[in-house]
Amino acid sequence: MALLDYFLRKKEKQVTTASKAKERLQIIVAHERNNRNKQPDYLPQLTEDILNVLRKYVQISDKSLSINLDNKGGELNVLELNIELQDENNPD
Amino acid sequence: MARIIVVTSGKGGVGKTTSSAAIGIGLALKGHKVVLIDFDIGLRNLDLIMGCERRVVYDFVNVINGEATLNQALIKDKRVSSLSILPASQTRDKDALNKENVGRVLEDLGKRFDYIICDSPAGIEAGAMMALYYADEAIVTTNPEVSSVRDSDRILGMLASRSRRAELGLEPIKEHLLLTRYSPKRVEEGEMLSVEDVEDILAIPLLGVIPESQAVLKASNAGEPVILDVESDAGKAYQDVIDRLLGETVEFRFLVAEKKGILSRLFGG
Numbered sequence: 001m002a003l004l005d006y007f008l009r010k011k012e013k014q015v016t017t018a019s020k021a022k023e024r025l026q027i028i029v030a031h032e033r034n035n036r037n038k039q040p041d042y043l044p045q046l047t048e049d050i051l052n053v054l055r056k057y058v059q060i061s062d063k064s065l066s067i068n069l070d071n072k073g074g075e076l077n078v079l080e081l082n083i084e085l086q087d088e089n090n091p092d
Numbered sequence: 093m094a095r096i097i098v099v100t101s102g103k104g105g106v107g108k109t110t111s112s113a114a115i116g117i118g119l120a121l122k123g124h125k126v127v128l129i130d131f132d133i134g135l136r137n138l139d140l141i142m143g144c145e146r147r148v149v150y151d152f153v154n155v156i157n158g159e160a161t162l163n164q165a166l167i168k169d170k171r172v173s174s175l176s177i178l179p180a181s182q183t184r185d186k187d188a189l190n191k192e193n194v195g196r197v198l199e200d201l202g203k204r205f206d207y208i209i210c211d212s213p214a215g216i217e218a219g220a221m222m223a224l225y226y227a228d229e230a231i232v233t234t235n236p237e238v239s240s241v242r243d244s245d246r247i248l249g250m251l252a253s254r255s256r257r258a259e260l261g262l263e264p265i266k267e268h269l270l271l272t273r274y275s276p277k278r279v280e281e282g283e284m285l286s287v288e289d290v291e292d293i294l295a296i297p298l299l300g301v302i303p304e305s306q307a308v309l310k311a312s313n314a315g316e317p318v319i320l321d322v323e324s325d326a327g328k329a330y331q332d333v334i335d336r337l338l339g340e341t342v343e344f345r346f347l348v349a350e351k352k353g354i355l356s357r358l359f360g361g
Contacts, residue, residue, distance in 0.1 A: 016282025021238050022289045029245045029293055036249045 043067060050081070058085060094202040097209050097337075098227040099270075100251075102243025104214030106235045107272040110308055111330075112211035113141045114319040115231070118334035120175035121319075124206040127166065129178045131223035132213035133188060136180035142169065143315025144177055153181035153188045155197055162200055171320070176205075189222045191256075198226050216250060225256050229266040231299060235273045236285040241293055244269075248294065268299035270333065275304045277349035287347060300333035302326050303346040 047067050054060050064084040069077060099112045109130075116128040130138035133153065139145040144167050150160035155178070162178075169175040178201075181188065201208050212223035224230060230251050234244040251265045252258055258265075271290055278284040287301055307324030311317060319330040325346050332342045 018279065018282045018285050018289065021285055022293070025238055025241055025285075025293050028242060032242075032245065033249070036253075 097229045098224045099231045100212040101233040102247040103240045108233050113317040114330040117317045118319045120172040125174045126207045127176045127205045128209045130180035132180050134184035139179045148179045151179045151181040156193045231268045233270045267296040269296045270300050272302040273304045274301050302329045
């Protein structure tokens, strides 16, 4: 019977439990990573608007503004705004 | 500056303490000054795996609370003199550790040791967060099994967002994958995720593959970390891990099943 098993096993390899495991993991891990890094849809627009307001008063490049929404656990969300102002005497 | 390495996993029972013990001994045998810290407050076990459970007088929490000095609490390993162990407390006081007091102890230890190995508790609660907070490197211990891989990925998320390095915007924690309880035979039969599968999913560099081995249980029974069993497959695999941690390139072993002879294939067995 061992001989028979040996040949039959080759065919079964098409859908092994290991490949099922890998497929399921890839899906769930991708999903969870997505949630982890999720930022609300309005962030790009908000960034753009803030930049425009700032530009009324100071010269500022796109890169000098970083905006970040951080979930501090539970219901507390912190919107973090980081604006780098250029040195007026030494713009680069 | 001491290298602070956390041995972590998310899921319990995957081999964090076994690996911490082996890595601690292995690095010390190479002549480095090493301290092993048990962060599993309330459920200490590193002392048992290291075989020094009867020498515990003071623990990590005693040091934090100022009830003992580091010198009083550190247990010097009887086999390798450059290795010390800082045991966890057995009394459950989950608020005992915080960033400030753990930071102070690690800073003190950093002056005396080359390597600080933090054996993390399972889970993603405060204890596990404390163990990884100050890490420079992380050894993510994973079994080739769905729940373990998923939990490891969660821990990778924590390393990238909740560590000191993440909070200060420093260079991220260097991550290593340590795959344990690997059975090449079951992989070949399609019953177990392969090294490549796990690497694909977690996408971090592979530090080592420890085969499923009877030597591991024997080692913990005796309180002699498995790396000291130099003839065993697991002992050799941990030895390779040490060499890789120290920057050497070592070929991976124990990734293919031993081939059966033609007779046993035909007649079973």
